[in-house]
Amino acid sequence: MDEHLPDWKNPALPPADRARALVAAMTLEQKISQLHGNMETVDIYALSNAIGTGADDESDEERMGQLMAQIRIDRHVVGIDELGVPRMRVTNGPVGVGMGDGTPSPPATALPMTIGVAASFDPAVAAAYGDVIGAEAAHLGQHVLEGPGVCLHRTPIAGRNFEYFSEDPYLSGVMGVEVTKAIQGHDVIAMAKHFVLNDQEHERFRANVVVDEHVLRELYLIPFEMCCKDAEVAAVMSAYNRIRGTYATENHATLTDILRSEWGWEGYVQSDFWSCRSAAPSLNAGMDLEMPDAKWLNEEAVTAALRDTSLEIETVDRALSRRFTQMFRFGQFERPYAPTAIPAERHGAVARRIGAEMAVLLKNDVDLLPLPASVGRVLLVGMAEYAGRACQGGGGSSKVDPLYTVDPLSGTRDVLAELGSDATVDLVVVERDRSNLAEATEAAATADVVVVMAGLVATEGVDLASPSLPFGQDEMVEALLAANPRTVVVLKDSTPVLLPWIDRAESVIEVWNQGAEDGHVVAELLWGVVNPSGKVPTTYAARAEDLMHHGDPVRYPGTDEGSGYPTMRYTEGLRVGYRWFQSEGIAPLFPFGHGLSYTTFALEDVAVATAAPDGTRPVEVSVTVRNTGTRDGAEVVQVYLGLPVDGQPPRRLVGFAKVRVAVGGSERVTVTVDPAASHHPFSVWDHAAGDFRVRPGRYAVHVGTSSEDDAAVVELDLRG
Structure with a gap:
């Protein structure tokens, strides 16, 4: 090792130490150049209005395509040659590598939609999906992949449901974790998005979402918490919307108190494109990188904020150190830009295989x-x-x-x-x-x-x-x-x-x-x-009137409460998706978890056991799956939990396992439900404690093949 080599170029040092050394060597001008992307600023708000002004026979997708064609998406942060900082290349990618650094984006494998990954109910499918995305991002020389998307399907009309997984937080989290691990396995930064409550596209630049704290914690944050804790996702993308009146990019409670202080997460936060609304407030709240341009985190605004002390240089250094740490973590400073060809045939075969599974x-x-x-x-x-x-x-x-x-x-x-x-x-x-x-x-x-x-x-x-x-x-x-x-x-x-x-x-x-x-x-x-083996990841309603948001503008699309922008109040609380249908006694057309096969299965000999009934030890749910039909096939064992707590929906998904069984055969399956897991399967949010708690009482363990299947219900007494 060259003894004169600066510390940030020493791969033997921990990534965080290298990042701090690099930031310490930078001038203020260099630091500011690293706070933002480098696309020429455009009026995205005016362009967005073009979506609704197309011809009557055009689809919204076609109008959005015309809109995007007007924008040169340079998804990158400039490099600094004298310090050895590479140009950081960023690509979108929840459903495959698209809209990368530069236009037009290079071709890639067009994968099935993310909602289908959740429909597979198979973590191995999610891993294969993320593996293709991560590999292709690496082939194209990209450093960051903006995905997975882990917001929930609160309503079936949300425009981005295709790139989110499901209506259930645990299913979404399991899939998001596997996709994240697979992407980052290629030394590409994965980015969980859109944090948080970006559950609709309507007025996304202006809308305000008001939600009770326990609902935020038990539903909407769970997939993000799982990605941060279980997959160590390197980056999080902050959403467009307001959260309780404050823009997501300026929300200290979510970006710092929850992400960092509570979860101990060490990655960096990037704004969604044009979601940054300020300089000092955004950086102070915990946002670290503005994309895709420098509308706010430019030299004039940042310098002025430093001068009037609404922003401290230590906050700027913190933002840069967070991102550089992740780049060092994945060896991105040492990797030359050398794009290679995507193996189209091999990745296409993967797309074909996983497409059938969903x-x-x-x-x-x-x-x-x-x-x-x-x-x-x-x-x-x-x-x-x-x-x-x-x-x-x-x-x-x-x-x-x-x-x-x-x-x-x-x-x-x-x-x-x-x-x-x-x-x-x-x-x-x-x-x-x-x-x-x-x-x-x-x-x-x-x-x-x-x-x-x-x-x-x-x-x-x-x-x-x-x-x-x-x-x-x-x-x-x-x-x-x-x-x-x-x-x-x-x-x-x-x-x-x-x-x-x-x-x-x-x-x-x-x-x-x-x-x-x-x-x-x-x-x-x-x-x-x-043989099809997918399961419904988001409930099919029999009628529009049965949907949670139908006829209630307070819930969606929101009402103007005097501030000029729509506010959506999640007054349904925890009653989202199948929890809504069950709480309200509404029969769905096809319930969450439903899915037939060309063969038939029987679940037998259900057993529930735990080493300690105090809510601190894992619970093991075992069941024998027997193929009673005429074809080999796969079934998904689903475990739901009914909590003895007032205000909770009838049940929540806490575990599942996909098992393949040959004709005439059987397989014993065990699903382990750990109270200490990041999705808090047995817990509810305790306002007084500011944490999750297991309540004492009699829990109902539902074991079946859909959210409506009560073939086996076992009671479990926990002391809490």
Whole structure:
């Protein structure tokens, strides 16, 4: 080692020591240059208004695409050559590498949507998903991957549900942890987002969210807490919205008191793009990096704040040290910028495999599925986005420029050829105005099997007008169901939707927005090459009136309480998702955790045991899963807990395990629920103690295959 080498260039020193040494060597001008990104400042607010001014036949996704095309997204922080500080390259990436440093972004693998990862109920799927994203970010020379997104599906109309996992905090946290670990396994910084309560896109730059403390702690913070504690996520992205009147980027309670003082987290906080609203207040609150430009953390504003002592230089140093520590942690100062080619075929195979794992067989009343290889004449029919081409979701900054895509027609023909089938496959694309629907129904009537492909592609920047299929697709589905009784409905959604025709459909499978391998994945599912094993990650409602926010503007979209901006009050409390339906006694169309298979399973011999009944030792829930059908398959054992505490919903998910069982076989599964785990499975927030506490009483342990399954309920007495 060169004895004259400065400490920040000494890889033998701890990352935090190197970071402090580097900051100490920097001039004020250099420090300020590292507080912000370097895109040319644009008027994002004016551009955002363009979303609502497009042609009537354009989707919100298309308008968002036009908006993003007007912006040169230079996602980077400048380097400092004389100090050896590299240009820090940042890419978006909850659903694959997209919108990286520079425009256009280089092509990458278009993965299925994040909601589908949660639908797999399989941490291994989340790990494989994150592995592809992290590997491709590394191939492209990026230092930071803005993901995973771990906000909750509070409503099914939220525009970014596709890049969040689910309505349940524990499921979202488990998946977020696995994705984070996999990304950072490639020495790429992962960034959990959007912190916190960014549960809608409506008025996201202005909206205020008011929520009770115990609700914030027991629901919305849980996935972030899990990512920080269990995955040691290196960065967190602060949200656009206000939290109890204070912008998320200026909120000391969340950015410092919770993230750092309570959780002991040591990463850095980046603003969402243009969510920074000030210089001194943001840095003082705990935000460390403004992106993508220097609207606030520029030399003039920061210098003025230092001069008038509303900001101290130690706070600036703290912000820089936090980020440099993570860059040193992952060896990013020593790594040269040398992009390499993405292995498209290998990563595409992963996308194909995990895409099949997340499909949810919602309904199969007469066992029409799986289809036989000798099916005869098959007609694929639907609108262009869903039947004519691969359904790639993720409108807005999450959009991935795909290396390749497999369309439904070519993908179906590929799979049938692999099966040695002589079936014929044709395609009819229904126009958005349904002007050729009569021709489509006529073709459907003469087919041996009709596969209707319908769906919804949501986008960043705008919420859905309703939880329904757009462009009159419900009318299309109903007409095609009437034309041929041997009709399968394939849903390709960004979020659960209302299905008014469900009673007339005998076979329905939800595959989500699949991305590159859409055509292959769907065909493998329909013909039984893969046995579907996904589960509903967010409840399907039977009616719009059954949804928590319906008819209550206080909850959504908020009301102006005199400040000029909308305030949303989460008056539903803990009653979100399946907890809402169960608390209110409302029967869902398809409950959280529901999902059928081409085989059948039985759960037997449930046992619940703990070494100490005081709420401090793990509880082990064991069950035998028996395959009682005719095909190999996978089932998800789900464990829910009913707490003996007033005001708590009937149950919460506290554990799950996906198990594969051969025909005629059985597997013994044990799910361990640890009271000390970061998701606080047995605990409630104690306002007086300012911490989570286990209350004494009789807990109900529900073991089944959905949130509504009460096949086994075991009582457990805890002293607390």
